[in-house]
Amino acid sequence: MPIAIKMPALSPTMEEGTLAKWLVKVGDQVSAGDIMAEIETDKATMEFEAVDEGVIAHIQVDEGTEGVAVGTVIATLAEEGEDAGDVQPMGDGAAAPAAAATPAPVEDAPAPKEAATPAPSPSPTPAPTPAAAPSGDRIIASPLARRIAEQKGIDLTGVKGSGPNGRIVKADVENAQPGTAKADKEAAAPATPTDALPVAKPEAADFGIPHEVEKLSSMRKTIARRLTESKQQVPHIYLTVDIRLDALLKLRSELNAALEPQGVKLSVNDLMIKALGKSLEAVPACNVQFAGDTMLKFTRADVSVAVSIPNGLITPIVTDAGAKSVSKISTEMKDLATRAKDGKLAPEEYQGGTASLSNMGMFGIKQFEAVINPPQGMIMAIGAGDKRPYVVDDSLQIASVMSATGSFDHRAIDGADGAQLMKAFKEMIEAPLGLVA
Known part of the structure; x- marks a missing residue:
């Protein structure tokens, strides 16, 4: 019996993805464990393995389909x-109802005589109207064909499918003339009071400035949705402290000299992760x-660390950051950041975390207020360290x-509790021996 291969849920929150690349073709023999495709989620590109053995009989979703x-x-x-x-081919789109295969032609239906003079409002008992074309959900077309048709302005009700059971495929819409079927359909339809009004099309907007239109990636869409929800639904409170770094920088220099034979080089960010982990343990509220x-x-501090990647932002997690040594944190962060930029993180490596840390000091940003990464309760934003007048003793x-x-x-967090965390964080940085105790 044929087996339906379905789009997998590669993470607990995944609802849809992009079929980035097929690594098999029709006629290929596959075994359990073979890599069949690359699936792009909102955070990473992951490999999709076969779980059954057999021969690829049909590929129903083209690579590149979003x-x-x-x-x-x-x-x-x-x-x-x-x-x-x-x-x-298996699946909902593999076979169509008989009625959908031969839609009622709208051109042959007589238009009502009254249609030339539009009424100001619809009658409670509608007059006879032309036979309706099939609704959009009864048009059997591949996702890629639908996307191409939308881009080219092609009405799929006027396109004849060459795929199995009349399914409209990529080649059908590529060979169709843009706008033709749509124009024929509109010419046969009765006039309405709004027919003469111009319709603004966003893709045709003239800004008067040379520009390009770039389609949002799955990651960018997710970032936009989640951060909008965060600012709309989460009441943010912001607390800022100035922290003297001299002792931390001195300790870092000494530790790097000691760890150099092991190939470990600590960054300031590694020490900040450790400090935030210990601060969360000290202020569990x-x-x-x-x-x-x-x-x-939470009974342990898992710190999500913001990492900038070409398509946006991802937050790999240093688990139990308060309990790990700074050298272990440094080694883990280098590995996580490298794989994050290559899109090779596993879902459990970037989903979860009890708090976040975002460091923009390397860009010279003096101070900023980060948006909370829901459902977490807090995020620490780190600015650049620089020489300033400061009262000492x-x-x-x-x-x-x-x-x-x-x-x-x-x-979830009262201002007084937040202030206690900021105080603990400041003390950890200014007396940093506690980070290596």
């Missing part, structure tokens, strides 16, 4: 002993998440100082 819902049949596998040529009628209180001196700003979910 927005493929989890559970959609993307290919059909013929089991051992079956003739792949005799296997029909901030190591929480708001969950409607309940509060989640009641005298004005020059010191290396940075500004750190904590953004807190005020539903």
Whole structure:
């Protein structure tokens, strides 16, 4: 019996993905464990392995297709002993109802005489109207064909499909004339009071400035949606402290000299991760998440660290950051950041975390307020350390100082608790021997 290969859920929150690349073709023999395709989620590009053995009989979703819902049949596998040529493609779009195969032509239906003079409002008992074309959900077309048709302005009701059971495929819409079917359909339809009004098309907008239109990636769409939700739904409170860095920088230099034979080189960010982890352990009231009628209180500090990648931002997680040595954190972060930029992180390596840290000091940013990464309860924003006038032992001196700003979910974390966390973080940085104890 043929096997339907469906779009997998590669993470607990995945609802749709992009079929980035097929690594098999029709007629290929596959075994369990073989890599069949590359699937792009909102955070990474992951390999999709076969779980059954057989021959690829049909590929129903072309590579490059975006927005493929989890559970959609993307290919059909013929089991051992079956003739792949005799296997029909599986899935909801593989076969159409008889009525959908031969839609009622709108051109042959007589237009009502009254249509030339539009009425100001519809009658409670409608007059006879032309036969309606099939609704969009009854048009059998591949996702790629639908996308190309939308881009070219092609009405799929006027396109004849050459695929199985009349399915409209890529070649059908590429050979169709843009706008022709749509124009014919509109010419046959009765006039309405709004027919003469100009319709603004966003893709045709003239800004008067040379520009390009770039389609949002799955990651960028997710970033936009989640951060919009965060700013709209999470009441942020911001607390900022200035922190003297001289002792931390001295300790880092000494540690790097000692760790050099092991090939470990600590960054300031590694020490900040450790400091935030220990601060969350010291102030557990901030190591929480708001969950409607309940509060989640965590017993360890998993710190998500913002990493910039070509398509946006991802937050790999240093688990139990308060308990790990700074050398272990440094080694893990280098590995996580490298694989994040290559799109090779596993879902559990970037989903979760109890709090986040975002460091923009390397860009010279003095101070900023980060947006909370829901459902977490807080994020620490680290600015650049620079030489500033600073009071030391009641005298004005020059010191290396940075500004750190904590953004807190005020539903879960009171201002006083947030202030305690910022105080603990400042003390950890200014007396850094506690980070290596």
